[in-house]
Amino acid sequence: MKDILAELKKKAAEILPEVSYFICYGSGFDLLHSAPLFVKDKGDIDRLVLNRFCIHNLTSYLPPQKWPPGWLLEPGEKIGLVLKGCDSRSVIHLLAEKAILRSRVIIIGLPCWGMIDVNKLRNRIDINRINRVEQDKESIMLFTDANEVSADIKDILYDKCINCQYPNTLISDHFIGAKKEPDKGVQPFGKVLELERMSLLERSAFWDKEFARCIRCKACRNVCPVCYCQNNCLLDTRVPHWIKERVDANSNRWYHLIRAFHLAGRCTECGECARVCPMRIPINLLAMKMNSELFELFGFRSGIDVNIKPPLMTFQLEEDKL
Amino acid sequence: MPKAIMQDKLNDWLDSIASKYQLWAPQDKDGACLLSPYTPGAPVNLKCRPQLSAKKALFPQTECLLKYQYHKDKSKPEETELSISAANPNQKTVIWGIAPCDVSGISFFENVFIGAGYQDTYFKTRRSNTLIAAIACQHAESTCFCEAVGGSPVSAPDADLLLTRIDHEYVVEALTNEGATLIDEGLFTTVEEAKLNAMQQVKEAALSKLSKPFELGSLPSVADKFLKAFESPYWKEATAACLSCGICTFVCPTCYCFNITDEAQGMHGQRLRCWDACMFSTYTLEASGHNPRNIKFQRYRNRLSHKFSYLITNNNVLGCTGCGRCIKECPVGIDLRSIISHILAE
Numbered sequence A: 001m002k003d004i005l006a007e008l009k010k011k012a013a014e015i016l017p018e019v020s021y022f023i024c025y026g027s028g029f030d031l032l033h034s035a036p037l038f039v040k041d042k043g044d045i046d047r048l049v050l051n052r053f054c055i056h057n058l059t060s061y062l063p064p065q066k067w068p069p070g071w072l073l074e075p076g077e078k079i080g081l082v083l084k085g086c087d088s089r090s091v092i093h094l095l096a097e098k099a100i101l102r103s104r105v106i107i108i109g110l111p112c113w114g115m116i117d118v119n120k121l122r123n124r125i126d127i128n129r130i131n132r133v134e135q136d137k138e139s140i141m142l143f144t145d146a147n148e149v150s151a152d153i154k155d156i157l158y159d160k161c162i163n164c165q166y167p168n169t170l171i172s173d174h175f176i177g178a179k180k181e182p183d184k185g186v187q188p189f190g191k192v193l194e195l196e197r198m199s200l201l202e203r204s205a206f207w208d209k210e211f212a213r214c215i216r217c218k219a220c221r222n223v224c225p226v227c228y229c230q231n232n233c234l235l236d237t238r239v240p241h242w243i244k245e246r247v248d249a250n251s252n253r254w255y256h257l258i259r260a261f262h263l264a265g266r267c268t269e270c271g272e273c274a275r276v277c278p279m280r281i282p283i284n285l286l287a288m289k290m291n292s293e294l295f296e297l298f299g300f301r302s303g304i305d306v307n308i309k310p311p312l313m314t315f316q317l318e319e320d321k322l
Numbered sequence B: 001m002p003k004a005i006m007q008d009k010l011n012d013w014l015d016s017i018a019s020k021y022q023l024w025a026p027q028d029k030d031g032a033c034l035l036s037p038y039t040p041g042a043p044v045n046l047k048c049r050p051q052l053s054a055k056k057a058l059f060p061q062t063e064c065l066l067k068y069q070y071h072k073d074k075s076k077p078e079e080t081e082l083s084i085s086a087a088n089p090n091q092k093t094v095i096w097g098i099a100p101c102d103v104s105g106i107s108f109f110e111n112v113f114i115g116a117g118y119q120d121t122y123f124k125t126r127r128s129n130t131l132i133a134a135i136a137c138q139h140a141e142s143t144c145f146c147e148a149v150g151g152s153p154v155s156a157p158d159a160d161l162l163l164t165r166i167d168h169e170y171v172v173e174a175l176t177n178e179g180a181t182l183i184d185e186g187l188f189t190t191v192e193e194a195k196l197n198a199m200q201q202v203k204e205a206a207l208s209k210l211s212k213p214f215e216l217g218s219l220p221s222v223a224d225k226f227l228k229a230f231e232s233p234y235w236k237e238a239t240a241a242c243l244s245c246g247i248c249t250f251v252c253p254t255c256y257c258f259n260i261t262d263e264a265q266g267m268h269g270q271r272l273r274c275w276d277a278c279m280f281s282t283y284t285l286e287a288s289g290h291n292p293r294n295i296k297f298q299r300y301r302n303r304l305s306h307k308f309s310y311l312i313t314n315n316n317v318l319g320c321t322g323c324g325r326c327i328k329e330c331p332v333g334i335d336l337r338s339i340i341s342h343i344l345a346e
């Protein structure tokens, strides 16, 4: 992705006068992390980075319902942002829900070769001592003072990137770089199918164990681009007090199951909820399961077509599939 | 005199402690490293820095403060009697294998929860029944900065025992008499001069691994700088990416905010104390609907100013042990080291 960085910087400079901020990626706290970067001044464009660690879905910052005025962007202001293929599905879905205005966003699209999951590097090298990283499309070399390792990219990508159906931004005002071929024969709900192969008891034991670990930090909800209920979220209301204050497997289960229902056909499978989880809970699988049900019933995939009404926003008196 | 124990004897030692105490030890659990209750024979991981700090052993995320029960006598329906039984968490406990920054976190809690102004019975009871076995930290992460905030990776004066790993052996120094009682003679060997020197070398090497991102200066001057920076536009810019989640507060060894709720079930119930987080948007939401910290930069500013200013003014302590957890676990890479550096220089 390095090769298109110069082009991205050029485009960013071009659109900067039109937008109040350009949201992109900058360097993170070490060489294995990047971080969202909000650029206002031309001088900051040099801080842009584009590498295999730009995992964040920047769409999280778009819904005005999610962030009250005064945080940085004011309602009505235009925002520029760079989006990967998977992230662009969130924008499409937000547009389909009429949660954001198309005229407010200027999108730079690009081809994506997959992002590296640092957790998959942990067992290979001391990730706290990396002082040099070299990467190309197929492999990565990591260096410490004492050691160096190389890895095949396929072994260390995020699960969602191993089989990527939409490597190119689906909706954009400017597309940079040459489009990448999508991976062939992708089974979008593969991980859900794996879980479904478990017996009911095994599966329930699996989730009990995961829910028991959850510390209810709400990061999974807060990062989610389509979770924008803010203080009206079931997790935050006091009257009625849907979810007990007590943090244990049982009350966590209610939180996650109700949230999953609210995400049916709305989750855009960006995987951010699982990525941010400090307890490494694969929480995205619950919403993915709901999506797989809606796909089976209505053939619906979220975040693909702005003009198709998401199932949770409509109904027919006589549903032929139900 | 310190004693030494071989790595392959650690489980025997822990099993023996666990027969007398409730025991917490760092363990790998489903891809996460956590300080968890120890079950005999379980593999421990002394090379990880657990994702959650040791505060959870003394200040549980969900704590039952008391149980209550209403009684009604059918013959006197206008009267209700209430009986209350308060929790008394006095179980003898050992927290084993935590790093010095987590020991500092516990000392910090003492300052706030059993300080001059306020005594928290629950924390006090737990703390006075708890022994701490710390380990000199040889695995500083890229986010560690304990030295910059006055700590040290290799000394833990408030612990009862200090372990130092030398190859496949651990030298164990007893820092208190109670700590010494944990050393099970049969499993330990005496330590010769040469090993003590080796221990010293290991400690010195650990020190040189640490980065020092800023020079703090005197505590009052730090408090002052943060106060002066209150209106700085920098806060907004620095927190643009923040998600207002509870990660940084929940993983932090010194964040202590809580919420008290009654969980009623008909005629009986429990009063619970659960962790809260000043980064949540609802934390300061008032019943009227007004929220004095409605915007995320105000919340982040509060979190840091509390640690680096208000606590210094009120309790004469710094609210950060430099464990780096909030940096490592923050999902959007907000790095308090750079924010502190900026405020100190502003």
Ligand code: SF4
Residues within 6 Å of the ligand: A055, A084, A085, A086, A087, A112, A113, A114, A115, A158, A160, A161, A162, A164, A165, A166, A167, A168
């Ligand atoms: S899912 Fe596809 S577009 Fe998204 S980060 Fe992975 S490879 Fe890139």
Ligand code: SF4
Residues within 6 Å of the ligand: A213, A214, A215, A216, A217, A218, A219, A220, A221, A273, A276, A277, A278, A279, A280, A281, A283
């Ligand atoms: S991010 Fe993880 S720990 Fe936090 S609330 Fe969600 S599932 Fe629970």
Ligand code: SF4
Residues within 6 Å of the ligand: A220, A223, A224, A225, A226, A227, A263, A266, A267, A268, A269, A270, A271, A272, A273, A274, A284, A287
């Ligand atoms: S539920 Fe998770 S995977 Fe789905 S859109 Fe929200 S953050 Fe992304």
Ligand code: SF4
Residues within 6 Å of the ligand: B241, B242, B243, B244, B245, B246, B247, B248, B249, B279, B326, B329, B330, B331, B332, B333, B334
């Ligand atoms: S962990 Fe990061 S994103 Fe979450 S509240 Fe703290 S600073 Fe904000």
Ligand code: SF4
Residues within 6 Å of the ligand: B248, B251, B252, B253, B254, B255, B307, B319, B320, B321, B322, B323, B324, B325, B326, B327, B336
């Ligand atoms: S503020 Fe961050 S670095 Fe400081 S003690 Fe808390 S978690 Fe550790």
